[in-house]
Amino acid sequence: MNSFRFIHLVQFVVLMGLQILLMRNLVLYDRGFCFVYIGFILFLPIDIDKVLLLILAFMSGITIDLFYDTAGMHAAATVLMAYLRPSMLKLLTPRDGYEVSDNASLTSMGWRWFLTYAMVLIFVHHFTLFFLELNGFKLIGFTLAKIIISTLFTGAVLVIFQMLFFERRARGFR
Template sequence: MLFVLFQVLVLNNVEPGLGLYIMIYPLFIFMLPFQMGTVPLMLLSFAFGLVIDSFSNTFGLHASSAVVMAFFRPLIFKWLSPRDGYENIESISVYSMGGRWFLFAYGTLLLIHHTWFFSIESFKLNEFLWVLLKIGLSVPSSFLLSLLVQFIFISNKKAVR
């Protein structure tokens, strides 16, 4: 609920220019439990995206981007899986998984999410460079905000249990 409120009430109203659009809600999808199956994950992501779409008047853009991210999440997690697997990990965070894993996993998923979002938003080949600029500015900004949120709201002791 806090992700939706922050995205809709704060981030959607911030317009720094140059096509920069900061999104925090992909972090919610990323932090869902490892054990969640792909279909429930995609359904939950779709519903979550629809809620954001209803406040943003984006007509399914966030929902489709969230579903694409949810589809690739198990594949990325399997690709970056530790040798011993994920059994002993209660929650997904930068503390529990480590900075390098978080950078590659969340960075890749955020890149997929934003690429889909801005490509579908534009839907014109003649705006390819504009889409690349939006992706290039928005992915690092969204990633840094997601890191900041984790450092502020998730304690290191709680994540390591």
């Protein structure tokens, strides 16, 4: 097992552990929920195989479903986010293209790129998750507030996570 796979395995275990043990109980005013486990999918390399990406998304979502007793809602939201990830990456391709060693990370791609990429995909995940949980369009105002606050909360925590644990690259911050 090379170091690249080991790093992503450790990242998976750490993010799942954080989600299950800590973030599950961290709620802002009954509206803001933090789902750091989706960072595992967001931080994967840009050139990852699409089928592998969907399998990893399903595995991470179903793991959370097992602990949250949510019957596949996290798996569905995470797989949809992973399905849309390649399109989002294609949409945000830099003028010079991606380098082989690029990861989808703040330190590798810069602030503007990462915040656009992450916030859109986090919003898709949360929108799907909360509307699946709601099972319809009743209480739409409360649900939209949960989606927006949770998106900002999750995005802020993932940015902090990246700033603490990811090494700085040659491209630096843009």
